[in-house]
Amino acid sequence: MATIEGIVNQALDIVGYPSHIGNIYEGSKPSIIALNLWGTTRDALFTAAQPVWAKRDLRLVLLKSAPNINNGWADYSSGLWDSSYPTLPWLYEYEYPADCLLPLQIKVQTNFVPVYRPRPRSYRVSFDSQKVILTNTPDAILSYIAAVLDPDDWYDDFAEAMVEAVAKKMQMELGKSPPPRAQQQEDDRGNAAG
């Protein structure tokens, strides 16, 4: 069973730290360092690796829409654009899902599946007091990489990559310092002399 502490302890072994942590909130030096880097490292790894098991689909929550939309056309002729509408030239503005690390694709619900004439749907991530998603697709569904928080849900290869990533970040503060260059050369000579 994979745990945060288990992964941190494996990383500590890699950097050669002499002891393990019992809990990430215990307050020891390695636990404080691990706590600082855990979330950002995990999210960065999810974003880079894009594991298939972390993909989710969610029907987005509509925040704003352009006026008088008729079959993909908005009619602004009755008034000027203001911030109550989505950024031009988009038709819809949706809420960015809270657990979304990386939006991948906008889908539309079709009446029949499977779809034999697939068509791409464009979108853009933007900022409008909060992170939002702009698209021209009504009732949009977003496929995205979600933050899967529990390491027990991770595949083993991802957990292994996380150990490596945590160890790399811990190396600076907790790792054994390599001996100075001159010292190393002397050691090498000593070893060679036998």
Place this chain on the structure above:
Amino acid sequence: MATLPADVITEALGEIGADEIGDIDDGSRASIRALRIYDTTLREMHAAAHWNFARRQIQLYLLADTQGLYATETVVPLPWQYMYEWPTDCVQMRFVFCAGVTAMDADGNPIGQLIAPFRQRPVPFIVSDYLRPNPIESSWDVIEGHSPESTRVVLTNELAATAVYTGIVQYPDMWPPLFRRAFSALLSARLAMSVVSDKKFAAQLRDTNQNIADKALIEARVRDGNEGWTIVDHEADWITYRSGGPEYGNETY
């Protein structure tokens, strides 16, 4: 289970050593790229030859008649007499032929047409864009040849014109094997640069798969040409005129 577009894309990705996709909407880099090019590439392949498997024949829908006998609209670009709607599934119009229709009933059904078998005689026609707006609420956005400003039309002097055209066949199980191979190789060539990270290698893969696609296309055309009894769908006009009798004498084109 029927073959899906995602299966064809996976086949194409396999040719360039890329990972398969789960479905065409799975959000992977490969699926996003494939989604952009799938439909256009399929249409391009359909237009590359007069494929037997995509041959369709229908009586065209009359939009306008200069005399106003069979349609309320009477404006037709000169020098043509009838204007017909471009079939919604049409990729390429092959020819329009004369079925000897002398009139149409109130439902638009032909009257007086020739009884089979008869000699198929092509008639002049032209595909044109006409300033005939489509309502915004219609499905113009998913039908080739339709826009809010204009419509692609077929102009001819033939009443109740019957058209033979290449229709889009969306279902992979309907494609002949060689067409599928050519399409898959073309997809591979187009996906290589965006899916394979080593761009030098990707360029080689692209060129290799483009060559495979070209050769497969030639093979597919040959196979298609050898299928069936007829070598060509219609006689060239100059042959028709050379061998035609008095029945062609009064025609002005």
